[in-house]
Each structure stands twice: as C-alpha cells, then as structure tokens.
Amino acid sequence: MTSFKPKETAYDHIRAVEWENGRLKLIDQRILPGKFEHLYLDHLPESAKAITDMVVRGAPAIGVTAAYAVVLAARDRYKESPGGWQKTIQADLNLLAEARPTAVNLRWAVEYMRGIINSGISGDPVPRLLAEAQRIHVEDIAANRHMGELGAALIEPGSGVLTHCNTGALATGGYGTALGVVRSGYAAKRIKEVYADETRPWLQGARLTAWELVQEGIPVTLLADSAATYLMKQGKVKWVIVGADRIAANGDTANKIGTYMTAVAARYHKVKFMVVAPTSTVDLSTPDGNGIPIETRAESEVLNYGGTRTSPEGAKAWNPAFDITPAELIDAIVTEKGVVTNPTRDKMLAMMQK
C-alpha cells in the first residue's frame, strides 16, 4: 500500500499523520492555525527532528509517527545492506527513541517495532513494517473512539467541560483522547459547552484545539490558562478532561504543564477530573510520578511569542513542558481497556491485565 489515510467520520476529519506515496506526511503543527501545510519525510533522522521540533506533538501522534519513521529507516538500511540492515538500523531506533523524553508512547512504538525487526524478517522489510505501523495507527484511532464513548458516558447531559493543551486528532492517530471524549460527548449532547485553556507557552489550546473544534463545527471558548480556576468558581464546568504523556503504575499522570493547576483547582471546586489515554501511555515500570522525567524546554519559549521578544533582556525563565498530577486528584482514568475510577496501583494493574 503506497498511501494510507484512515477513514473519517462525523466530527472527525483531521489526520496529523499519514502515509502517502511511500512518504511520511505530517501536518506542520508549528504554524497552525495561520497556515495549514504538510511536511513530507523520507528518512528517519528528519522524522526524529520533526518530533523534537514539534512539527508533530501529542504522545499518541508521536508514537504513530515513530512507527512510520522506522519504516523509512528500514527502507534506507535495507537498500544499503540487504544482509545487515537489522544491525545498522539499531542506532536509528535509539536516535528516534530519544527525540523527546517524557511521552512513553514514543519509546513504546520504537520498542514494538524493534521487537518485530529483531524477531527476524526475510527479504524486503518494508511491507511487513508498514503493515505494523498502519495497524498501530488504525488501532490508535479505534482505541480513541472507544475511549470517547467510555469517557462521554461519565458526563451528565448538558455539561460544560474544560480541556487543556491539545489531545485531539492532531495529537493522535485521529479522533483524539480527551478531545475524543469531547467529540463523542458533543455528538451525544452530553457536552454543551467546551472551554479550552490557551496553554502557554506553546498555545496548543489556542492554536490547535480551537482550530480542530472550529473545523468540526464544535463551538469552543478559549481562555487564558490562569482564568481556568475562576471559570470553575462560576460553576460553568462539570469535568476537566485531559490527555496524558505518561501514566505511572499508581495512576500519577504526566501531562502538559498546567494540567496540575487544573487538577488542584478542580478538586477545590468539586469539579471532576478525567484523564484519557490509551494503555500504551501507561508505564508500569515507573512506580509513581517521581520517576517520570520532565522535559525542560528552552527559556525562549516563555520569553518570546511568535518571534517577538515579550520580556526584557536579562530575565530568565523556567519552562517545564509537563507536570505531574497525583492519582489522588484524578477521578477517572479512561483507557481503551476500560475506566479506572479513583486510581490506585492495584486498580491500574487489574485494568492493564484485562
């Protein structure tokens, strides 16, 4: 199959990652919503760089992208050395796994593809690996749709919800995790109002979530991140719904910086807090949030906006890309294997073993 774009349905018309004419095709998320352009990639190193540079972002989308990048590497390495490619590709896989540190889906996808490679493939590896990448892609979307149903079922009809960052089609193979719940919940009239934090410094909420929802015809109201607490005070929000970059064995959740702010505020206001992520985001080898590495990104992301210096020379900045929300602040973790309420280590393990 030279091209692959998973099929679209109601409220679901955006694909951040595609395979087209033997190339990896990515929406360049750095320039949305001003410009809608694709990048076409033919090799693994440039694909790893696209992940580091946030052309594509969102833990599940990074995982899907990585799977396709492995196909690109296999094609190159097999061409160089039909007998030795399984050895020479190992350094590519290691490079790819390091493209970003926090999201576990990246490592999950790389190690999954490495397992296929190491188990032995005879002849041209591209058809087999491409089939695996497409399976990961399709299964991610299917998981998201299922999570959308499960998460929406928790929400009282006619509710307002708040989301943080972008967890939609742009952040996944398609449909989205937390924004998948928003899609399903809006379709089922359980969700009436969607509020989106703009999500500084990278403005995923303003640039990406708002763009996605406008594309799909779902009304969205943006707010400055710091207004989220006051919004909850107004009683306008019944649930905060977020994604995850890594969930530790006890349910502690790493997600975009600011998620913890919304969780603390939600608890204070008796608003419910839902994390939506596929089980590929759950890392049973990390016992709790203390073990999750938090990526610190460049100070310039906070000190500037859109190429304009917004702060004076001489100011420093602290720019953690993620924070940890402890399990005790989470009311429900929704995965494709089911819903875990008030997560604990035992409940998480039971869910994962389903």
Place this chain on the structure above:
Amino acid sequence: MTSFKPKETAYDHIRAVEWENGRLKLIDQRILPGKFEHLYLDHLPESAKAITDMVVRGAPAIGVTAAYAVVLAARDRYKESPGGWQKTIQADLNLLAEARPTAVNLRWAVEYMRGIINSGISGDPVPRLLAEAQRIHVEDIAANRHMGELGAALIEPGSGVLTHCNTGALATGGYGTALGVVRSGYAAKRIKEVYADETRPWLQGARLTAWELVQEGIPVTLLADSAATYLMKQGKVKWVIVGADRIAANGDTANKIGTYMTAVAARYHKVKFMVVAPTSTVDLSTPDGNGIPIETRAESEVLNYGGTRTSPEGAKAWNPAFDITPAELIDAIVTEKGVVTNPTRDKMLAMMQK
C-alpha cells in the same frame, strides 16, 4: 511647580506618572519592554482614554493619573469660564471615573478631587489642585515604602516568592505595592528568589514586572501562569505576593485574572498568600467580593498576541480582566495602616479606623 518627579532611592528608579512642564507625562506601558516611550497629555479626555487603553494601569497608578487629569480639566474649564468651571468640570470628572470599572482607586481619586473642587476654590484652581495631586502621588509612594517594610517583615530570610501581574513602580506612584514588598524584601535579604507569572493575556508579568526588576538589578525568573501551581509543588515558594484592584469590607480581593488561581494553589501547598494595597483600595461600601464589578475585556486580547492572530477564526474567548480571591484564602492583607492577618470584616474595619 511646573515639573514634579518624586525622588528615587535604592531599587526604586522608575516613575510611571510624572508632572512635567505643566503636562501629565506617562510611560506608555503598552509597548514595554520593546520600547521605552512617554506620552504627554494636556487634557482630561485623552487622559481618561489613556487609562482605558492601558497606557497606564495598576490601581494606584490609575488613581495618581486621575488626580493629575483633574488638574488638566480644571485648567481647561477655568480658561473657558473662570466663574463656571466648577460646574462644567463635573461631566469631566464623571467621564474620568468611568475609564475603568474595577479599580476603586480611580473613583477614590476622582471623588477626593471633586470634594476639593466642590468645597470652593477662588481664582485659578490649578495651584491648589496640583498640590493635592502631588500630595496623593507622594503619599502613595510613602505608603508603598511603609507597606514594603511591613510585608517584608512577614517573610522568612532567604525565601523564594511568586508574584502575579505588575504591582511595581509602573502600577503605582512609585516603588510598588506587592513589588514594593519584593523591593524591600530583596534589600533586606529576606527574599532570595523572585518568580513572576507572565500574566496572560496582557503579559504584565513578562513585559512590566520583569522589566522593572531587571532595571533594578533584582534577578527574576518568569514562568507561564499555568506553571505556578507546579512551582509551588517544588517547594520553591514561601509566599505569593499580589496587589489588589479593590478589597471589599470583608477582605475579599479583586485583582488581575489568575490571582485566584495562585491563591487556590497556595492554600493546597501550604504556601502563604499576601495582598499588598493602600487603604484607598479598600472599599468598605462593598460588603464582599460578590459586589465587585468585574471588567470583561475584548476577546481579541486572548485570541491574538502582538498583532498576530494566535487562534482560528470562529473561536470565541472569555476574557475577565480580574477575579475575586475570597478572604479565607488570604493570610495577610498589608496596608499602610498595618497588617491584617486572616482578614475578617471586623479586623478590616478596625484597621481602617486606625
């Protein structure tokens, strides 16, 4: 006196408002820190517009500006009608009082000047009113210095503190309220680290607070507003120190949007929360926070940044300029008349009657 710039001292070299050669001189805070320029104003209507447009902002600075604007109006109206200016100026005063709705200092300054006018001034009113405006200005700075000492005394030596918005020399007659405590606390080595929320949407923290502190040689670390909660989790902050736009009789405090977020997060992390404001900010006629009108500003402030559209066409925004922090989340209110810990209506009244 044709010019007036209150004297500078250590860590205090910035004056947002001056009277120079018979004109009102304002730092244009909309273009800081990229450009440092002054606006010179000769009439009240353009001064009211400068307040609305946020050339000058910060409740005490608005109050000082308003007092000088009344002098400008008196000069114009007296020239038009030496016998009738006390009548014709009333509409000017009303216009000025409406320039922004939340900060009570604006109304306080206008009504104070109206009282002087209505009590009868014979001959040219400018010398008398200018002397009053300058007294308001000087007393604001003196109050800030005193509050700086009182607030700093509450802080354990070597502490990290977090501030939100700009409450410094730029927001006051000089020295600052919350940032006055930062100045005094840093000079006294009680404050070691200053963290400043960037304060979207208007970026007062990134643009103004960071600029002020860099000018004064006080190291500052900026962060995205949503990271403040996670910063507290790290144990890096002992006090949150903020200003106020209006304090109700029971201690409920209106301040820049996001203040409430920091208060909720501070309580959750057992970080102390301090409000610093002169008694002209206390409004005993408003029993509690529910009675404080909250200015909603244009959606475009959230949907854009620096002339660049950051969100898609079709997205809406919610843009309250202020929020209310309930008294129960406040550990100390510092005024020039003293410190009220765990504020209540009775304690606030006792402090005001000093």
